Amino acid sequence: MKLLKPLWVAGKRQVSTWSPLATAFNTRPTSRSRPMFDSLRERTGLFNKPELLSFEGFNSLKEQAIAATDRLIDEATSNPTRPMVDIFDELSDTLCKVADLAEFVRIAHPQPHFASAAEEACISVSGVVEKLNTHKGLYEALRDSVKRGTCGDRHLAELFLFDFEQSGIQLPDGPRQRVVALNDLILQTGQQFMAGAAKPRRVPRAAIPQNVRQFFSSEGEHVTVSGVYAECGEAAAREAAYRLYLAPDARQEQLLCATLRARHQLADLCGFQCYADRAIKASTMETSSNVRQFLDILSDNLHDRANIDFEAMTEMKRKETPYQKSLMCWDTPYFTHKAKTQLLNVASSDFNPYFSLGACMEGLNMLCQELYGITLQSEQMLPGESWSPDVYKLAVVAEDEGLLGHIYCDLYERPGKPHQDCHFTIQGGKLLPDGSYQNPIVVVMLSLSGGHRSGPALLGPGAVDNLFHEVGHAMHSMLARANHQHVAGTRCATDLAELPSVLMEHFAACPDVVRRFARHFQTGAPMPEDMLQRLCASKHLFGASEMQLQNPIVVVMLSLSGGHRSGPALLGPGAVDNLFHEVGHAMHSMLARANHQHVAGTRCATDLAELPSVLMEHFAACPDVVRRFARHFQTGAPMPEDMLQRLCASKHLFGASEMQLQVFYSALDQQYHGCEAAQCGDTTHALRQVQKQYYGLPYVDNTAWQHRFSHLIGYGAKYYSYLISRALAWAVWRKHFAHEPLSRSAGAGLRHGLLRHGGSIPPQILLRDYLETEITPHTLAMALTEELDYHKDHLDTVFKVAAK
Numbered sequence: 170m171k172l173l174k175p176l177w178v179a180g181k182r183q184v185s186t187w188s189p190l191a192t193a194f195n196t197r198p199t200s201r202s203r204p205m206f207d208s209l210r211e212r213t214g215l216f217n218k219p220e221l222l223s224f225e226g227f228n229s230l231k232e233q234a235i236a237a238t239d240r241l242i243d244e245a246t247s248n249p250t251r252p253m254v255d256i257f258d259e260l261s262d263t264l265c266k267v268a269d270l271a272e273f274v275r276i277a278h279p280q281p282h283f284a285s286a287a288e289e290a291c292i293s294v295s296g297v298v299e300k301l302n303t304h305k306g307l308y309e310a311l312r313d314s315v316k317r318g319t320c321g322d323r324h325l326a327e328l329f330l331f332d333f334e335q336s337g338i339q340l341p342d343g344p345r346q347r348v349v350a351l352n353d354l355i356l357q358t359g360q361q362f363m364a365g366a367a368k369p370r371r372v373p374r375a376a377i378p379q380n381v382r383q384f385f386s387s388e389g390e391h392v393t394v395s396g397v398y399a400e401c402g403e404a405a406a407r408e409a410a411y412r413l414y415l416a417p418d419a420r421q422e423q424l425l426c427a428t429l430r431a432r433h434q435l436a437d438l439c440g441f442q443c444y445a446d447r448a449i450k451a452s453t454m455e456t457s458s459n460v461r462q463f464l465d466i467l468s469d470n471l472h473d474r475a476n477i478d479f480e481a482m483t484e485m486k487r488k489e490t491p492y493q494k495s496l497m498c499w500d501t502p503y504f505t506h507k508a509k510t511q512l513l514n515v516a517s518s519d520f521n522p523y524f525s526l527g528a529c530m531e532g533l534n535m536l537c538q539e540l541y542g543i544t545l546q547s548e549q550m551l552p553g554e555s556w557s558p559d560v561y562k563l564a565v566v567a568e569d570e571g572l573l574g575h576i577y578c579d580l581y582e583r584p585g586k587p588h589q590d591c592h593f594t595i596q597g598g599k600l601l602p603d604g605s606y607q608n609p610i611v612v613v614m615l616s617l618s619g620g621h622r623s624g625p626a627l628l629g630p631g632a633v634d635n636l637f638h639e640v641g642h643a644m645h646s647m648l649a650r651a652n653h654q655h656v657a658g659t660r661c662a663t664d665l666a667e668l669p670s671v672l673m674e675h676f677a678a679c680p681d682v683v684r685r686f687a688r689h690f691q692t693g694a695p696m697p698e699d700m701l702q703r704l705c706a707s708k709h710l711f712g713a714s715e716m717q718l719q720n721p722i723v724v725v726m727l728s729l730s731g732g733h734r735s736g737p738a739l740l741g742p743g744a745v746d747n748l749f750h751e752v753g754h755a756m757h758s759m760l761a762r763a764n765h766q767h768v769a770g771t772r773c774a775t776d777l778a779e780l781p782s783v784l785m786e787h788f789a790a791c792p793d794v795v796r797r798f799a800r801h802f803q804t805g806a807p808m809p810e811d812m813l814q815r816l817c818a819s820k821h822l823f824g825a826s827e828m829q830l831q832v833f834y835s836a837l838d839q840q841y842h843g844c845e846a847a848q849c850g851d852t853t854h855a856l857r858q859v860q861k862q863y864y865g866l867p868y869v870d871n872t873a874w875q876h877r878f879s880h881l882i883g884y885g886a887k888y889y890s891y892l893i894s895r896a897l898a899w900a901v902w903r904k905h906f907a908h909e910p911l912s913r914s915a916g917a918g919l920r921h922g923l924l925r926h927g928g929s930i931p932p933q934i935l936l937r938d939y940l941e942t943e944i945t946p947h948t949l950a951m952a953l954t955e956e957l958d959y960h961k962d963h964l965d966t967v968f969k970v971a972a973k
Contacts, residue, residue, distance in 0.1 A: 186693055186805060188531050193547040195527030195690070195737035195802065197581065198559050212553040215283075216270065216577075216595060216610060222553060224286040227271060231290045234267045238297060246306045252321025253314040257329050258599065258765035260301075262607075265766065266596055268294040273593045273612060278556045279585055302336040303349070324931060325765055331451065337439060344438050351435045355428055359882040362424040366879040369395040370414050377413075381406040399502035404490045411499035412872060417853065421876035426849040432885065433846040445842040448886035452774040453893055453932040453944060457839060460889050463946035464836050467892070468863050470954040471829045474961075475865045478826035481508070498866050501826060509819045512968070513703055513812075520704065520816055521627035521739040525690035525802035526580065526617065529628055529745055532686025532798025533640050533752050536676060536788055540916025541648065541760065542568040548575075557583065565647045565759040573647045574598065574608040574759045576752075581738065582616045590615050590635045590747040592642040592754030592782075597766030598649060598927075609646045609770055611758040613639050613751040617738045627690060627739010627802060630704055630816050634746010634789045637677035641670030641785030642754005645778065646770030648920045649927035650762005666771050667779005667894025668901065668936075669924055670753035675902035676788005677749045678820050680705045680813060682910045683791055686798005687808040690737060696799040696808005696816070701792045702967050704742065704816005737802055742816060746789050753785030754778070760920050763927040773928030775887055777935070779894035780901070781924060787902045790820045793910050818967040821960035826865065828892075828957065833864040835889035837875070842886035896949040899956040900940055 187195065214221030220229045241260045249256055267290060274287035301307060311320065311329055320326040333339070337348030370393070377385060377392050384406040386393045398410035432444040441447040445457035454460045482504040483496040496504075513520075530545070537543040546564045555562075561578040577595075582588070596610040615635065617628070628636065645666070676682045680701055687696040696704075740748065757778070758770035771778045788794045792813050799808040808816075837859045841852065856875050857868045875881065880888055901923075905915040922939045936944050 191527035191531040254321040417873040445886040466950035474825035475829040523799040523808040524628035539911040597769040599766035600764035628745035629741010632740035632744010636748010637785035637789035638750010638782035640752010641673030641782030644756010645781040646758005648760005648924035649770040668897040670782010671898030672784010673753035674786010679791005681793005684796005687795040688800005689806040690802005691804040692801040693805010696813035698810005700812005702814005749789040753782030757781040761927040768928035776893040783898040838888040
């Protein structure tokens with residue numbers, strides 16, 4: 170039986186069983202790969218908007234939005250005949266469709282004139298929003314409609330009121346002006362702090378021990394330290410980089426204290442005890458005291474588990490460097506990476522041939538079909554529709570509802586493109602007056618290399634996880650069907666927004682899932698079973714110590730390199746995780762069907778918005794899922810089973826120590842934004858105290874890593890959200906998917922019971938009803954503890970099999 174047929178140019182071959190979707194994504198689009206008569210087709214603008222045939226169209230879109238805004242303000246303030254929330258949601262939708270589109274184009278478009286025009290549109294719309302936030306007539310009209318009971322959806326009305334009141338509109342003139350000034354100060358000091366956090370450290374050569382100078386970039390008599398060199402094999406170099414890069418910075422301390430004080434004053438003016446209470450109000454946790462209780466319970470549970478991880482790493486360090494016996498903060502990333510490599514028993518790059526971009530997309534499509542009855546269909550774009558020739562377009566089509574929306578996949582690295590894995594909502598879903606539905610449009614962005622010679626991009630295990638995570642967000646947007654865009658999809662509480670994406674990580678780590686798609690990109694052979702089991706198990710190594718720290722993370726935008734030479738992009742394990750994560754966000758947007766765009770898809774609490782993407786990472790670590798798509802990009806052979814098992818297991822190595830670090834960072838974030846911020850003095854003193862209580866390794870004297878911790882600005886008081894999303898995702902995985910990862914009934918329950926609503930239902934109520942349990946600090950902390958123990962048992966099993 171003939172298994173191979175021509176695929177690539179120059180005599181390259183492919184497996185006949187690749188689907189049309191996999192074939193499309195295993196070929197990087199270029200301007201030369203467009204249809205023969207493409208030049209004869211009528212041109213359109215970016216995202217199929219005729220106004221954006223040229224960059225000048227941003228001015229037209231902006232003027233149209235301003236005119237519509239004026240009309241809606243008049244309607245809202247002059248005896249409206251329809252529910253007030255419908256007017257406000259249309260107002261929100263009108264501005265968001267310009268602002269969200271322009272913000273993405275500003276970041277991603279390679280042509281400066283397009284990016285500049287988009288930035289001008291962003292500034293103009295932001296000015297309109299600032300005026301609306303202080304429009305007394307609008308606020309009073311909404312407030313009065315709530316009192317009269319004529320507002321329509323009361324939950325959405327209260328969200329709009331909360332947005333108003335965060336700007337102090339309910340206050341007398343003097344305090345209200347003070348709120349405006351504080352918001353401006355917070356914006357300015359926050360931006361300066363973030364810029365300083367990423368700035369390399371330039372030090373005299375004499376400050377670097379002579380035996381490690383070769384590890385650093387030199388310029389004359391100075392050395393540049395650009396990071397902590399976490400995975401460097403030379404212990405002395407790791408220590409030098411850590412101490413120098415994280416040395417205290419007086420300017421950063423000044424900016425951080427100014428930001429924290431201003432945030433506390435702002436919260437006080439708006440009637441909150443502290444900024445954390447203000448930031449957490451609409452989330453799953455609801456109050457900062459609940460967050461602290463959650464962190465304290467989890468910290469107690471992690472103490473002994475994380476110490477086991479640290480003892481294992483300490484033993485590794487003693488064997489490698491007998492003259493240094495104590496484990497330090499600069500050691501943990503290095504030994505975690507080394508332990509995963511040893512467990513996998515093969516180089517990480519050996520997994521890449523089984524994770525071509527096309528195979529991973531085939532795996533995501535398989536998941537969507539099995540769980541939701543949804544198909545991802547590759548579509549040819551019209552001339553002018555895309556900002557770059559190597560962007561893919563997917564139609565999301567449901568068996569029962571037809572077209573749900575579109576996902577643009579901007580996956581390859583290019584000059585000037587940000588190196589971040591993320592998901593952008595271009596258009597939120599909402600119920601239209603005629604009863605039809607405004608379908609969501611999202612972008613998924615990654616940073617993959619371009620391809621494997623003449624083959625596809627190959628993803629490493631981490632990239633597979635990221636892919637599943639982001640697809641979780643995208644599907645949240647797609648599946649949400651809230652009536653109003655303001656609460657559609659991922660427009661919900663942070664902890665709820667992350668649930669679907671974190672849940673997808675469970676699929677990405679499930680052997681039964683990975684087995685379904687992990688095939689060699691050349692032979693089509695499945696990933697060897699032992700390899701698959703090790704892969705899935707390794708994702709949870711040192712899980713307890715990891716949980717003490719969290720590194721947070723709908724165009725789906727990734728930054729893949731171009732591919733394996735002239736072939737498909739081959740993803741490493743990390744890139745696969747990223748892909749699944751970002752597609753998780755996109756699918757959140759696609760599946761949401763909120764009535765109002767303000768709460769559609771990922772427009773929900775952060776912890777809820779991250780749930781679908783983290784859930785996708787579970788699928789990316791599930792051998793039963795990975796087995797279904799991980800095939801060699803040239804032969805089509807599946808990933809060997811031993812290889813697959815090792816890969817999935819490796820994702821959980823040292824999970825306790827990593828989780829402990831996430832708890833530590835979250836606790837510090839709460840400390841900085843609690844009542845103590847009123848007298849912000851020495852932030853390092855606070856750090857030292859929190860580290861002693863929450864983390865198993867000692868503070869390093871004369872360092873101030875908080876000066877590099879930019880998430881204090883972007884995630885102020887909400888850094889804990891990813892832990893909540895992870896707990897919720899595990900609760901969803903354990904209850905609905907652990908025993909049958911590809912269950913259609915479980916997928917339908919997730920789609921209609923959770924993703925469909927976006928942020929249109931308070932996250933506590935939505936999650937309680939879906940999981941059939943009360944959402945408390947204790948239940949969430951115990952969910953994470955149970956997840957660690959489950960993966961520890963699985964790791965032990967894989968190790969025993971490997972030993973034989």
